[in-house]
Amino acid sequence: MESRPPIVSTRRQLLTLVAVAASPGPLFGHPPRRIRAIAFDGFVLFSPQTIVKRAREVAGEKGDALVSAASGMLFGYTWYYTSARKYAGFDELAEDAFKSAAQSLGLNLSNTDLEQLVEGYSNLELWPDVPGALQTLRRHNVRLAMLSNLSERALMSNLRTNGVDEHFEFVLSTDAARQYKPSPKAYDLAVRAFKISKSEIGFAASASWDASGATWFGFPSIWVNRNGLPAEQAHAVPTVISSGMDGVLRLSGLQTL
Known part of the structure; x- marks a missing residue:
């Protein structure tokens, strides 16, 4: 019988978030037919x-x-x-x-x-693969938003300092919902902002639990698993799993090469 990968504790998962970006890995999953917008968790774009x-x-x-x-x-x-x-x-x-x-x-x-x-x-810095991916998404008219537990002030500071704020239509902090992810009220901020169906909004998560929460809410989701962690078995399966922004492009139905 094939052995399952060990379930990684929450503390270990959070510790690995502070590591340097992992080496590129394979993409898993298939995108839905039509994604018109992407909402990003903060640490998909920014290194801690x-x-x-x-x-x-x-x-x-x-x-x-x-x-x-x-x-x-x-x-x-x-x-x-x-x-x-x-x-x-x-x-x-x-x-x-x-x-x-x-x-x-x-x-x-x-x-x-x-x-x-x-x-x-x-005062966070961008992961190296972020600028090019954002430009590709906007060139193909994919609408973008931040949807993060970080404060709006922190999100705006990080976007402006790194020179990518122009790509984002909305900067959504869960402050506005007064509930943190994975509360459905937090994810609903993106639906209210974009004013389109949740099935047309992709959500890019930096953590397995966040991808699962978005999936349960009804978003096509991607787990940008930069540190090669095994998925926790109790979680809903995201649409796509990747080690970097190439997976976000795949979720959007765009060419990655």
């Missing part, structure tokens, strides 16, 4: 390496452990608040996560340290 660098600056050799612990806590906080039908902004939850993570590691971070870490989410 800036946050790692800042953590190393303030925590030294414990920097990577700080990011790992804080990411796991932040991930849990967004789900905890959403399931309890409560809400606090992303920056507030990120600061709380870094505080708790620092305490668990015996680190004494100043208010300035915490501000620099949280501000890292507004």
Whole structure:
């Protein structure tokens, strides 16, 4: 009997998000007939390496452990608040996560340290394959939006700093829904913005759980699996799985070569 790949823990998945981009891998899945728009999770486009660098600056050799612990806590906080039908902004939850993570590691971070870490989410760099893919999508009249748990301020800062803001029709933060993904209210922000059927809106996720949430909502979805993680078995299967933006082009029905 063929063995299944191990289920990767949430903490490990989040830790791998801070790694350098994985080597190109195969594409899986087939696109639907017609995609008129794509909504992107933030980390499909932006590398979290800036946050790692800042953590190393303030925590030294414990920097990577700080990011790992804080990411796991932040991930849990967004789900905890959403399931309890409560809400606090992303920056507030990120600061709380870094505080708790620092305490668990015996680190004494100043208010300035915490501000620099949280501000890292507004100073992210593009993955190398992003600019060309965005240009191709817009050249073929595919409408684009951001749909992220990050604040609108952070999203706008990242888009403008990297010179790709002109490609995006909408910048949608889950602040507007006051619920984090994978809440259906969060994904519905894209339907309300584009004013087209959800079956015509592709969703590009950086995490397996986000691709599953979008799939359950009714979006054709892609998991941009930059770090080659195995899918968790309990999740819905996205339309396409790829290691980079080539999969987004495939989801859109465009040539990738």
